[in-house]
Each structure stands twice: as C-alpha cells, then as structure tokens.
Amino acid sequence: MSVNGIHWSRDKVLFALADIVMVALAWGIAFWLRFNFELPVEYRSMALDTMPWAVGCMVVGLAVARVQRQAWRYVSLADLRQLAWGVLLGVLATVACVMVLRYPGFARSVFPIFGLLVLAMLSGARATWRSIAEQRHARGGAGGQSSLIIAGTLEEADQALRTLKGSHDWQVVGIVSPREQDVKQSLQNVSVLGTINQLGHLAEAHGVHSVLLASAPGSALRREVLLRWSGSQLNLLTMPTADHWLNTPATDLRQVDLEDLLGRTPVVLDAGDLAEWLSGQTVMITGAGGSIGSELCRQVARFGVSRLVCVDVSEAAIYTLEQELRIAHPEMLGNYYTANVREYERLLAIAQKHHPVVIFHAAAYKHVPLMEESNEVEALRTNVLGTLNVARVAGECGAQRFVLVSTDKAVNPTSIMGASKRLAERVVQAMADRYPSTEYVAVRFGNVLGSSGSVVPLFTSQIARGGPVTVTHPDIVRYFMTIPEAAQLVVQAGRLGQSGRLGQSGQIYVLDMGEPVKIVELARLLIRLSGRTETEVPIVFTGLRPGEKLFEEWLANDETTSATSHPQLRVVHQTAVVLSLYELERLQGWVEDLGPAPSPNVLRTGLHGYVQEYRVRGA
Known part of the structure; x- marks a missing residue:
C-alpha cells in the first residue's frame, strides 16, 4: 500500500502503531510524574480526555518532520535530529490544542515532560531495534564473512565502518592508523590495533588476509601501503569509485589498481x-x-x-x-x-x-x-x-x-x-x-595510464616474458x-x-x-601486482632516450x-x-x-x- 509516496509495508505499519502507543504512554506517564507518582482522580479523567489530542498532535508533528520515512534498522544521528524536530512540533501543537480547549487547572509542566518522554521512548526504541538487528545480522552472517582490517585515520575509518554496516561479506576486526595517538582507541566498538608500520604483523596475528584502504585516492597513506604491501600475502582493497556506485553496491569492495598510485584526487566532472x-x-x-x-x-x-x-x-x-x-x-x-x-x-x-x-x-x-x-x-x-x-x-x-x-x-x-x-x-x-x-x-x-605507447603496457608485456623491466633512469618521474x-x-x-x-x-x-610518480616505483608496483618479486623479474636501467626529460614541466x-x-x-x-x-x-x-x-x-x-x-x- 502506498500513501503520499510512501510504501506502507507490514513492518512500517507496525512501527507506526508502536510510535502511537508510545506517545499515548508518554502522555499518561507525564501526568503521573507531574504529580509525584500519585495522580489525583480529577486529573486522571483530564489525562484521558486530552490524550487523543496529544497523540494526534504528536503524530502530525512527526509526520511534518517525515519521521515515518525512517528505517529503524539503520537509524542514525541525522534521523534522531529529525525525530527531535518532529517531537518539538508535536509538543507545540499539543500546547496549542490543549490551551484552546481551556481545561481548568491544567498543569502546564506536563508539556515539557511529555516531550522529553516521547523523544526518549521513540529514540530508545529505534536504537534498541537497530542493535538487535545488527546482532542478529552478525550472528547470521559470521559464518560467511571474511575478516578485514581498515587502514586509515579515525575519520576515514569511521566513514568506512558506516559504509560497511549491513555488509554480509566483511567483518571488521580492527583498524590501523598512521597516527600513534590513535592506538588503543575504539571506534564503533572496533579497536585501533596499531600503526601502519605494524600492518603485516597485526594481520598475521589476527588471521586477516584483507585490508581496506580507507584513505582518499592519491593520499600519501594510500601510496605508502600500496607500494609497501602490494604483492604480499595481504589482499589490498578499496571502496568502489563514484562512477561505479550506480551499478555497484558501496560495500562491494574492489581490488586496488594503478589508479590508486596517483598523487591526487581523481578528476570530478560538473x-x-x-x-x-x-x-x-x-x-x-x-x-x-x-x-x-x-x-x-x-x-x-x-x-x-x-x-x-x-x-x-x-x-x-x-x-x-x-x-x-x-x-x-x-x-x-x-x-x-x-x-x-x-x-x-x-x-x-x-x-x-x-x-x-x-x-x-x-x-x-x-x-x-x-x-x-x-x-x-x-x-x-x-x-x-x-x-x-x-x-x-x-x-x-x-x-x-x-x-x-x-x-x-x-x-x-x-x-x-x-x-x-x-x-x-x-x-x-x-x-x-x-x-x-x-x-x-x-x-x-x-x-x-594504459594508453597505447605508455609505460604500463610495455612493463606488463616485459613482466609476462619474465623480465627484465626496462626503466630509463632511477630518478625519472612523471605525472x-x-x-x-x-x-x-x-x-x-x-x-x-x-x-x-x-x-x-x-x-x-x-x-x-598533484605529486609526480617515480617510474621505477610504478615498475615495482606492477611486478608485485603480478604476484612476482624483483628477484624473479629484475629492473634494468637503460639510460634516457633521445628527447626524454627527467622531470616534466607544466609551465614555460x-x-x-x-x-x-x-x-x-x-x-x-x-x-x-x-x-x-x-x-x-x-x-x-x-x-x-x-x-x-x-x-x-x-x-x-x-x-x-x-x-x-x-x-x-x-x-
């Protein structure tokens, strides 16, 4: 059933009814608390008479704030702020209606108590439901999930953890950060195990074979991990790019590739x-x-x-x-x-x-x-x-x-x-x-990268033949x-x-x-990504070719x-x-x-x- 563009499934109807019940309970409890847990007889009838108005006004306030669109299982801080706004609107509407009805001797302190109770009960119900859903998901998917370590700062790891919420494929066992001061801190119940330099040791100790690079494309951290750990036993992963989001879930991590070596963020079109x-x-x-x-x-x-x-x-x-x-x-x-x-x-x-x-x-x-x-x-x-x-x-x-x-x-x-x-x-x-x-x-x-006549196809073919990979000069760099x-x-x-x-x-x-890339680093990365070592596929320096520069320039x-x-x-x-x-x-x-x-x-x-x-x- 669809009403006002909202598809009302059975669960959504039940959640809406639960909200109404909690609002009604909050109204009654507000009166009870106002009179120190001993509600006088004359106020009992007043509470019952005004309850439909309070519930109706609160429902209208929540509807204006579009709280009914929220998915309880994925409730976030933004959803709770939206909920608070809806509760405020509901309380104001309730105040207006009750004052118009002119109930003699009505205790006005009921209104703020009512609002706080509604906010506490509705937000608590949502948080509880999300916790139950996440625990159920963790128990149900643990058997088929792969362990994962996130590499990045706390800010980057926080965003990655939010993206991976609800993933059936990955279980995050820890975070490695480039900053010493982050070690032993906890983020969304996931501990910072150590620094980037300890990545190999920590992965081995926890039996982890996959690492998610949470840092931005072109960052120094991403390049460091890529150059140091490519070709090792670690499976280096990254989030799908914006171009792939239309056809790829955000939790469908991809293998790192040469693009991740770029010393800047990718081009974004208008x-x-x-x-x-x-x-x-x-x-x-x-x-x-x-x-x-x-x-x-x-x-x-x-x-x-x-x-x-x-x-x-x-x-x-x-x-x-x-x-x-x-x-x-x-x-x-x-x-x-x-x-x-x-x-x-x-x-x-x-x-x-x-x-x-x-x-x-x-x-x-x-x-x-x-x-x-x-x-x-x-x-x-x-x-x-x-x-x-x-x-x-x-x-x-x-x-x-x-x-x-x-x-x-x-x-x-x-x-x-x-x-x-x-x-x-x-x-x-x-x-x-x-x-x-x-x-x-x-x-x-x-x-x-990858265009005809560029170094990548040349290096790839040389690696396939068993080497050597020919680089003109150890210091040559290119953008x-x-x-x-x-x-x-x-x-x-x-x-x-x-x-x-x-x-x-x-x-x-x-x-x-951004930053230029050393051609010899590019060669080493390609060798490691092929699953081989520089001992198996050596790099040979052949000298600059006619017309070639060590450094390219952008301006005359x-x-x-x-x-x-x-x-x-x-x-x-x-x-x-x-x-x-x-x-x-x-x-x-x-x-x-x-x-x-x-x-x-x-x-x-x-x-x-x-x-x-x-x-x-x-x-």
Missing part, C-alpha cells in the same frame, strides 16, 4: 553543466580511434549528443569504435570516417556536411623516441599541419568550440614531438584571432592520469573555454596533477596560471606573441617544403626558429 552544454548537439572528434580519442567519444556520448562524427586514419580503429558505440548508445546518430587530418579538403567536406558545434582534436603522433629519429617530419605534418587544418575547418564551418589535446611535453620541449605540440598550441592561438566567432582552447596533461580522466579533463576544459566565463579565446588549460618560463571555476583546472597566462597570418602561411610552406626525407639538422634548426624554447637534450 556533469549537470556538461549535459546541458552537449545534450542534443553535433560533436566531431579527430583521432577518434586512439586511446584518448575513443574515451572522448564515450564521455561525450554519455552526455546525450544527438550526433557524433568520428574521424580517424586507422580503418581498424574506427571500425572497432563503431561497433562499440552502436551497442552502447543505439539512440545516438554516429558517423564514422576514415580520414587523415593532413587533408584539409576532406576534413572540410565532413564538417560542412554535419556542421559540428564542438570539435575535439585528438589526432596526433605522441611517441617521443619514435618521432625523434627517422620520423621527425611526420610529427610536424600531423601535429602541426594537421592541427592547422582542423582548427581552420572549425572556423570555416562555424563551430562554436575547438579543443586541442596537448601535452606537458610542449613546455620547454627537448623533443621533436614536444616542440611540434607547442607549435600546435601556437597555431590554435593564431586561429583564435582569425576566427573570433569560434572559441579555441588547448588542454595540457601528463602521461596517461599520471587515467584514460577516462584525460578525456573528462578535455571535455571540462572545452566547457570552461567560453567568453561568457573567462573572456578570451585561445586559452591553454592545465590540470592540477614566461607563463603563469590562475584558478578557474573548476578546482582542478587552471588557465595559463603567457607573454608569447601570437603568430600572424603571414607567419602561419610561412610555417605551412616551410613544413611542406621539407620534403619526404629532410636533413635532421635542417629540420631542428628550422623548428627552433618557430619554437625558441626548444632545446635538444645535451646541446
């Missing part, structure tokens, strides 16, 4: 705003078959675009993407083109057919060593001329927004790839001046993000890049990437940043002069005139003329 922006629009994505491009397609599709135009030079990649999106988003119109961003006329024809509102440009050559030797001219043709073509198409077809996927390697570049991407950024800024009706932005981010984060960042920056918010086209955005010497409306995105301010139309034409002519096999020295010298901060490593 989903409502993005849906409002993209819903019903036509969006075009170049490089749609690549790691970032395909994830961009997935992210954009879930915001309800009416048409998605996917462009990639790889037939196999675009076919695979088509099969995936047709199944995942059958209501969306999809157009899948095999086309090269170097071919302006082909891109223009595609854009003029569909008139995209937004164009995301992800097509690029990105592998640093591969572009450094024998393929330098290919990097310039695709990363520079390809960007020029797509940016020009965006302006010619009247797109509202153009977003370039850039990289941290474009900052003070020491590689052909980095210099070509820096030049691509400058091309986009020049296009912003040429086509003022189109908003142009670029987005820089670091290395992407990392996941593939979904990279795509989300691009989409979010595209939304920010509009004159209504920040007032300038041609802006460059960077992500607050002439650049500063300021905050945006998104907490993890910052906008770059720079003093570099924007390329003129003449310089753009000269740049295009220079790249085209290099020919199929230019001299590496000639190419590098010419590139330095356009990107003055470009330096060859060791020069």
Whole structure:
C-alpha cells in the first residue's frame, strides 16, 4: 500500500502503531510524574480526555518532520535530529490544542515532560531495534564473512565502518592508523590495533588476509601501503569509485589498481553543466580511434549528443569504435570516417556536411623516441599541419568550440614531438584571432595510464616474458592520469573555454596533477601486482632516450596560471606573441617544403626558429 509516496509495508505499519502507543504512554506517564507518582482522580479523567489530542498532535508533528520515512534498522544521528524536530512540533501543537480547549487547572509542566518522554521512548526504541538487528545480522552472517582490517585515520575509518554496516561479506576486526595517538582507541566498538608500520604483523596475528584502504585516492597513506604491501600475502582493497556506485553496491569492495598510485584526487566532472552544454548537439572528434580519442567519444556520448562524427586514419580503429558505440548508445546518430587530418579538403567536406558545434582534436603522433629519429617530419605534418587544418575547418564551418589535446611535453620541449605540440598550441592561438566567432582552447596533461605507447603496457608485456623491466633512469618521474580522466579533463576544459566565463579565446588549460610518480616505483608496483618479486623479474636501467626529460614541466618560463571555476583546472597566462597570418602561411610552406626525407639538422634548426624554447637534450 502506498500513501503520499510512501510504501506502507507490514513492518512500517507496525512501527507506526508502536510510535502511537508510545506517545499515548508518554502522555499518561507525564501526568503521573507531574504529580509525584500519585495522580489525583480529577486529573486522571483530564489525562484521558486530552490524550487523543496529544497523540494526534504528536503524530502530525512527526509526520511534518517525515519521521515515518525512517528505517529503524539503520537509524542514525541525522534521523534522531529529525525525530527531535518532529517531537518539538508535536509538543507545540499539543500546547496549542490543549490551551484552546481551556481545561481548568491544567498543569502546564506536563508539556515539557511529555516531550522529553516521547523523544526518549521513540529514540530508545529505534536504537534498541537497530542493535538487535545488527546482532542478529552478525550472528547470521559470521559464518560467511571474511575478516578485514581498515587502514586509515579515525575519520576515514569511521566513514568506512558506516559504509560497511549491513555488509554480509566483511567483518571488521580492527583498524590501523598512521597516527600513534590513535592506538588503543575504539571506534564503533572496533579497536585501533596499531600503526601502519605494524600492518603485516597485526594481520598475521589476527588471521586477516584483507585490508581496506580507507584513505582518499592519491593520499600519501594510500601510496605508502600500496607500494609497501602490494604483492604480499595481504589482499589490498578499496571502496568502489563514484562512477561505479550506480551499478555497484558501496560495500562491494574492489581490488586496488594503478589508479590508486596517483598523487591526487581523481578528476570530478560538473556533469549537470556538461549535459546541458552537449545534450542534443553535433560533436566531431579527430583521432577518434586512439586511446584518448575513443574515451572522448564515450564521455561525450554519455552526455546525450544527438550526433557524433568520428574521424580517424586507422580503418581498424574506427571500425572497432563503431561497433562499440552502436551497442552502447543505439539512440545516438554516429558517423564514422576514415580520414587523415593532413587533408584539409576532406576534413572540410565532413564538417560542412554535419556542421559540428564542438570539435575535439585528438589526432596526433605522441611517441617521443619514435618521432625523434627517422620520423621527425611526420610529427610536424600531423601535429602541426594537421592541427592547422582542423582548427581552420572549425572556423570555416562555424563551430562554436575547438579543443586541442596537448601535452606537458610542449613546455620547454627537448623533443621533436614536444616542440611540434607547442607549435600546435601556437597555431590554435593564431586561429583564435582569425576566427573570433569560434572559441579555441588547448588542454595540457601528463602521461596517461594504459594508453597505447605508455609505460604500463610495455612493463606488463616485459613482466609476462619474465623480465627484465626496462626503466630509463632511477630518478625519472612523471605525472599520471587515467584514460577516462584525460578525456573528462578535455571535455571540462572545452566547457570552461567560453567568453561568457573567462573572456578570451585561445586559452591553454592545465590540470592540477598533484605529486609526480617515480617510474621505477610504478615498475615495482606492477611486478608485485603480478604476484612476482624483483628477484624473479629484475629492473634494468637503460639510460634516457633521445628527447626524454627527467622531470616534466607544466609551465614555460614566461607563463603563469590562475584558478578557474573548476578546482582542478587552471588557465595559463603567457607573454608569447601570437603568430600572424603571414607567419602561419610561412610555417605551412616551410613544413611542406621539407620534403619526404629532410636533413635532421635542417629540420631542428628550422623548428627552433618557430619554437625558441626548444632545446635538444645535451646541446
């Protein structure tokens, strides 16, 4: 039975009747207490006559506070505050009704006694019922539950314990904290057994094989536990991410993975705003078959675009993407083109057919060593001329927004790839001046975990072969993000890049990437997660490759940043002069005139003329 949107099950009806009975008892007991346990005869009839009014008013007060919606088994402090508010409303209503009825000689001190009794009886009943339910659950599920230790501060452990309430799978036997002062304290009847350094010993002593990392993603504690205990006998677990909550219960713990090594909290999208922006629009994505491009397609599709135009030079990649999106988003119109961003006329024809509102440009050559030797001219043709073509198409077809996927390697570049991407950024800024009706932005981010050509697939294959795992330098560090984060960042920056918010086209955005990760730590973690040791799979240092840096940078010497409306995105301010139309034409002519096999020295010298901060490593 449903009344006013509430489903009244048998248990809910019984609980409501129990509340009514307790309210009636509280009214009678209030009179009894008021007269020192000896209720005069004349007040007995007064108590009985006014009881229906008191009960009715209290029921109305509790109903206004929506107390009837509470689940007794899961009552919390918030529920008790709600209950207190309902009782207060009920007492005030009772006072008003009884005073209107004008009972002679009515003892007004009954009212506060009545309110306190109702609050005590109703909250006590709920707390008792929850305790009974939890004890029954503990007895019933103990046989199939696995023991678990929570690793985190008291605040983090408290939240984890609340989430695990009612879990049929886990029984928490203790907490380990990073703070010495927390040891021997108790939280929700669970003791703090010791510190993080004692985790292995404590787990062995209590026969526990699973540890829940309650600290936030990217925290120092999580990274410490992950690097120290991965690959040991301990099963390291974490809560499901927000993206999985729709399909996964919060108590369904997941295994830790590489994402938990990131030195910051994951990217959080302004989903409502993005849906409002993209819903019903036509969006075009170049490089749609690549790691970032395909994830961009997935992210954009879930915001309800009416048409998605996917462009990639790889037939196999675009076919695979088509099969995936047709199944995942059958209501969306999809157009899948095999086309090269170097071919302006082909891109223009595609854009003029569909008139995209937004164009995301992800097509690029990105592998640093591969572009450094024998393929330098290919990097310039695709990363520079390809960007020029797509940016020009965006302006010619009247797109509202153009977003370039850039990289941290474009900052003070020491590689052909980095210099070509820096030049691509400058091309986009020049296009912003040429086509003022189109908003142009670029987005820089670091290395992407699991993308094609990244270290993770390389290390994984090396571990599978038994090693060695090759790391270029023991001190080399990189900023990392996941593939979904990279795509989300691009989409979010595209939304920010509009004159209504920040007032300038041609802006460059960077992500607050937190702490960098040592590549050798990443290699060790992957070895341990594979269930092997560094003795079985050794790590070998091979030396820096051509064009490679020890440390990546986010800003050039002439650049500063300021905050945006998104907490993890910052906008770059720079003093570099924007390329003129003449310089753009000269740049295009220079790249085209290099020919199929230019001299590496000639190419590098010419590139330095356009990107003055470009330096060859060791020069």
